[in-house]
Amino acid sequence: MDYGICNLSVVPLRNEPSNQAELVSQVLFGEHLKVLEIRKEWSKIRLAFDKYEGWIDNKQFIFISKEKYDALQKSEPTLVGNLVDFIADQNQELSTISLGANLPNFSNANFSIGEHTFQYDGAIITGKKEKHKLIETAFLFLNTPYLWGGKTPFGIDCSGFSQMVYKLNGYKLLRDASQQATQGEVLSFIEESEPGDLAFFDNNEGHITHVGIIMKDNYIIHAHGKVRIDRLDHSGIYNVDTRRHTHKLRVIKKII
Numbered sequence: 001m002d003y004g005i006c007n008l009s010v011v012p013l014r015n016e017p018s019n020q021a022e023l024v025s026q027v028l029f030g031e032h033l034k035v036l037e038i039r040k041e042w043s044k045i046r047l048a049f050d051k052y053e054g055w056i057d058n059k060q061f062i063f064i065s066k067e068k069y070d071a072l073q074k075s076e077p078t079l080v081g082n083l084v085d086f087i088a089d090q091n092q093e094l095s096t097i098s099l100g101a102n103l104p105n106f107s108n109a110n111f112s113i114g115e116h117t118f119q120y121d122g123a124i125i126t127g128k129k130e131k132h133k134l135i136e137t138a139f140l141f142l143n144t145p146y147l148w149g150g151k152t153p154f155g156i157d158c159s160g161f162s163q164m165v166y167k168l169n170g171y172k173l174l175r176d177a178s179q180q181a182t183q184g185e186v187l188s189f190i191e192e193s194e195p196g197d198l199a200f201f202d203n204n205e206g207h208i209t210h211v212g213i214i215m216k217d218n219y220i221i222h223a224h225g226k227v228r229i230d231r232l233d234h235s236g237i238y239n240v241d242t243r244r245h246t247h248k249l250r251v252i253k254k255i256i
Contacts, residue, residue, distance in 0.1 A: 002034070003033070004061045005032045005068075008060050009098060012056075013026060013045075013047075014056075024052075025047075025175055027047065027056060029098075029101040030111075030113060031047060031049060032069055035063070048072070049167070051174075062113070077102055078103040080120070081122065081124050083099050084097070084098050086120075087118045089116060089117070099168070100151070128170030129169040132195065132196070135213070135221070137168050138161075138213050139221075140153065142228075144223070158177060163175060163180070177209060178207065180198065185253065186251060186252070187252040190252065195215050196256070198252070198255060199213075200253065210222070210247050212237065215229070219231060219232060233249075235248065
């Protein structure tokens with residue numbers, strides 16, 4: 001088994017080893033991973049954070065030892081707290097990083113990836129936050145364009161949105177909406193929910209295809225065209241602009 005870490009700001013994770021293949025997720029700077037299969041130009045990887053698998057260009061990550069991978073697994077993550085920021089390498093060359101990127105081995109504004117050291121003096125996030133902070137974090141992504149497979153403030157999908165909001169508050173969600181729906185405790189009614197709970201929605205075939213974060217007073221924040229706020233009722237999501245229901249409610253889950 002080989003191990004690696006992402007050393008670029010945002011890297012596409014694809015369902016096949018091709019630049020033309022579907023974007024299924026993104027790998028953020030500092031995320032470590034297992035390498036399941038290596039080909040000439042592509043590798044199949046499994047992310048450590050959520051066990052999500054896909055194909056990544058070999059030029060867009062670096063290999064690390066099992067010892068460094070295991071150390072990262074045991075360490076408390078330090079995350080970037082600004083929407084976008086810069087890091088500087090040993091030569092003072094700048095690279096951009098986005099909200100939620102990892103800063104491995106962070107200490108006194110310094111961190112390292114593989115054998116390379118960097119400086120970062122921006123806002124950081126560590127540890128678990130109280131549940132009410134979830135909505136505050138969700139607002140950071142408001143009006144972010146929808147992007148299938150996206151996980152950043154420049155493009156995000158519905159489950160990437162819920163996953164990143166929870167990640168920034170110290171909690172792990174799986175990657176896809178259908179996977180996230182297997183987590184937590186089922187709530188019978190909207191009235192039982194609290195801000196920060198998740199609402200899941202299904203399609204005509206009964207497959208869960210959408211997720212949003214419940215707010216107070218029967219509002220929901222979710223990624224649909226963009227990260228937006230709509231009404232939530234027992235039928236589903238009511239779009240305040242088009243004045244029609246857009247998603248059919250399947251289940252509400254309390255994660256924390």
